Amino acid sequence: MSFEAISNFVAAILTLFIFSFLYKDNPFYKFAEALFIGVSMGYAIPLVYENAFMPFVYTPIFVEHKFIIIIPALMGSLYIFRFTKNLSWLSRYPIVFGMAIVGMGVPMSIHSSVLVQMRSAMLPMDNINTIIIFIGTVTILLYFFFSKAHRGFYGKVTNVGVWFLMVGFGASFGYTVMARISLLIGRIQFLVGDWLGLIK
Numbered sequence: 001m002s003f004e005a006i007s008n009f010v011a012a013i014l015t016l017f018i019f020s021f022l023y024k025d026n027p028f029y030k031f032a033e034a035l036f037i038g039v040s041m042g043y044a045i046p047l048v049y050e051n052a053f054m055p056f057v058y059t060p061i062f063v064e065h066k067f068i069i070i071i072p073a074l075m076g077s078l079y080i081f082r083f084t085k086n087l088s089w090l091s092r093y094p095i096v097f098g099m100a101i102v103g104m105g106v107p108m109s110i111h112s113s114v115l116v117q118m119r120s121a122m123l124p125m126d127n128i129n130t131i132i133i134f135i136g137t138v139t140i141l142l143y144f145f146f147s148k149a150h151r152g153f154y155g156k157v158t159n160v161g162v163w164f165l166m167v168g169f170g171a172s173f174g175y176t177v178m179a180r181i182s183l184l185i186g187r188i189q190f191l192v193g194d195w196l197g198l199i200k
Contacts, residue, residue: 012195015187136164 017032057073060066075094082091121137123130139161142154150158193199 008190008195012191015191135160140164 014032014035017028020026021029057069060069061073075097078090078094080091081087081089117137120130120133123133125131125134139157141161143150143158143161143165148154189199
């Protein structure tokens with residue numbers, strides 16, 4: 001047997017082990033899950049070492065003598081204390097700095113989400129698209145105005161906002177489902193085509 005045939009056989013068996021979870025939780029699924037996590041970590045650790053630790057920690061400190069890098073390196077190393085019960089509180093400091101970095105991206109998120117939506121709602125309503133965007137934006141904002149009861153005419157307006165919300169959530173969920181379905185189709189094509197050779 002060739003190496004390709006052996007690798008296809010192993011991949012097919014592991015795929016079937018994962019599919020076995022559709023019946024119920026079993027040792028075959030747990031084995032494939034643990035193997036996947038182990039292989040992923042075995043691949044990720046040297047990848048992080050080569051692409052992150054060496055160029056951004058070791059080389060700046062020991063080759064370029066930029067000793068200021070020691071401070072963020074020590075701060076990042078505090079994550080290791082997450083595995084200890086008594087000193088796990090030390091890992092909160094790098095988490096706080098990480099969240100602060102995320103907070104720095106809030107203005108960009110506001111520009112890409114809120115301001116763009118506001119700009120779209122302020123366009124001249126000369127076609128059906130801008131009218132729908134305006135109605136959807138206003139009715140959704142009114143729906144989240146909780147200090148007024150959703151009754152009467154105001155309740156009917158907020159119900160329109162609910163419809164817009166459901167359409168948006170449905171489109172997002174449908175996109176997620178289609179992405180998963182495409183992965184499933186790829187696995188089935190692999191089993192039926194590459195492994196069993198029933199389709200070309």
